Amino acid sequence: xxxxxxxxxxxxxxxxxxxxxxxxxxxxxxxxxxxxxxxxxxxxxxxxxxxxxxxxxxxxxxxxxxxxxxxxxxxxxxxxxxxxxxxxxxxxxxxxxxxxxxxxxxxxxxxxxxxxxxxxxxxxxxxxxxxxxxxxxxxxxxxxxxxxxxxxxxxxxxxxxxxxxxxxxxxxxxxxxxxxxxxxxxxxxxxxxxxxxxxxxxxxxxxxxxxxxxxxxxxxxxxxxxxxxxxxxxxxxxxxxxxxxxxxxxxxxxxxxxxxxxxxxxxxxxxxxxxxxxxxxxxxxxxxxxxxxxxxxxxxxxxxxxxxxxxxxxxxxxxxxxxxxxxxxxxxxxxxxxxxxxxxxxxxxxxxxxxxxxxxxxxxxxxxxxxxxxxxxxxxxxxxxxx
Ligand SMILES: Cc1cc2nc3c(=O)[nH]c(=O)nc-3n(C[C@H](O)[C@H](O)[C@H](O)COP(=O)(O)OP(=O)(O)OC[C@H]3O[C@@H](n4cnc5c(N)ncnc54)[C@H](O)[C@@H]3O)c2cc1C
Numbered sequence: 001x002x003x004x005x006x007x008x009x010x011x012x013x014x015x016x017x018x019x020x021x022x023x024x025x026x027x028x029x030x031x032x033x034x035x036x037x038x039x040x041x042x043x044x045x046x047x048x049x050x051x052x053x054x055x056x057x058x059x060x061x062x063x064x065x066x067x068x069x070x071x072x073x074x075x076x077x078x079x080x081x082x083x084x085x086x087x088x089x090x091x092x093x094x095x096x097x098x099x100x101x102x103x104x105x106x107x108x109x110x111x112x113x114x115x116x117x118x119x120x121x122x123x124x125x126x127x128x129x130x131x132x133x134x135x136x137x138x139x140x141x142x143x144x145x146x147x148x149x150x151x152x153x154x155x156x157x158x159x160x161x162x163x164x165x166x167x168x169x170x171x172x173x174x175x176x177x178x179x180x181x182x183x184x185x186x187x188x189x190x191x192x193x194x195x196x197x198x199x200x201x202x203x204x205x206x207x208x209x210x211x212x213x214x215x216x217x218x219x220x221x222x223x224x225x226x227x228x229x230x231x232x233x234x235x236x237x238x239x240x241x242x243x244x245x246x247x248x249x250x251x252x253x254x255x256x257x258x259x260x261x262x263x264x265x266x267x268x269x270x271x272x273x274x275x276x277x278x279x280x281x282x283x284x285x286x287x288x289x290x291x292x293x294x295x296x297x298x299x300x301x302x303x304x305x306x307x308x309x310x311x312x313x314x315x316x317x318x319x320x321x322x323x324x325x326x327x328x329x330x331x332x333x334x335x336x337x338x339x340x341x342x343x344x345x346x347x348x349x350x351x352x353x354x355x356x357x358x359x360x361x362x363x364x365x366x367x368x369x370x371x372x373x374x375x376x377x378x379x380x381x382x383x384x385x386x387x
């Protein structure tokens with residue numbers, strides 16, 4: 001791994017920085033967990049796509065720039081440094097996009113990738129069910145083939161921003177006699193199809209960021225299936241790899257939070273009596289830097305043909321617990337002000353930290369809970385016996 005950037009990489013960084021400075025919306029966007037904010041973020045995705053910055057690692061024919069992973073890390077560093085808007089179509093761009101490139105037919109790639117890249121179609125992920133979360137193989141929602149169509153029945157839950165999205169990618173049981181990870185298929189469903197009901201679920205902050213989705217005799221064409229019938233589990237595991245691996249949470253996100261935490265500490269250092277807070281600030285900063293260095297190392301390895309595998313579970317635990325510690329430490333520094341409503345006159349930047357604190361609580365749950373990641377590490381990396 002070479003820690004010195006090449007002249008081309010430095011030039012790329014300059015280009016990203018200049019484009020972001022010229023294009024980032026002047027006013028912060030509303031939360032993407034509201035209809036208004038969702039549409040504002042969609043408009044931002046369209047702006048990114050017009051400049052070919054939507055997903056820089058994608059091939060040029062899909063609106064990307066064919067960048068390698070080091071260039072992607074540089075892009076991310078500039079993106080977070082500039083406080084650019086959060087990525088509303090992350091389910092599409094970070095998860096489904098790479099899965100489609102690997103498993104999609106030429107017709108599916110042409111139909112779905114371009115509209116995803118351009119921000120025209122936003123995607124939700126429909127995997128979890130009331131009885132199938134960590135134990136995803138317990139999925140019961142069914143897709144029964146009738147001629148050239150599948151008839152869908154069942155329920156999904158915790159589907160992020162499905163209230164506002166256009167499409168959902170799901171896993172259904174296509175062989176009703178099958179059990180566990182056999183007989184499952186990966187299917188795309190337009191959320192405005194007859195028989196689909198999307199019911200919002202409020203998050204901790206009260207906004208409708210989640211939804212449950214009900215399917216009552218919904219009909220979709222067989223062409224909406226990704227991969228072969230019964231191959232759904234393997235495809236889903238490959239998507240999950242993208243989710244836990246490098247792309248979903250780049251180190252820049254945490255490095256920027258760590259820098260803000262140091263700034264917050266400096267602003268309040270005269271009021272802080274508890275020395276453990278200082279230790280926590282130092283730990284957060286060092287861990288964010290360590291995660292960045294470790295990611296550069298992984299990226300270099302992947303660029304030489306290596307694979308990420310179960311190591312992505314280690315990453316997922318590391319960034320989600322670091323995010324929690326950073327926000328808890330910020331709450332401790334803010335002290336009594338952390339109890340204020342963000343709209344209160346004395347709150348200052350409390351709202352921003354509080355939002356982050358609430359969201360950080362979900363990090364150890366989504367993309368596979370940290371308990372499950374620890375099981376994977378124990379069995380596959382440490383070679384411990386299955387219980
Ligand atoms: C912010 C957020 C966004 C999400 N977005 C989506 C989405 O867009 N689409 C989607 O499909 N889902 C989404 N989810 C759902 C998420 O994938 C599930 O919540 C997660 O997989 C856990 O499933 P569960 O909630 O059913 O909990 P359960 O599986 O019931 O687990 C409950 C507890 O038991 C523990 N546990 C379970 N099994 C084991 C075991 N074998 N060993 C040790 N501990 C165990 C878990 O770690 C957890 O602490 C989202 C969740 C969150 C928090």
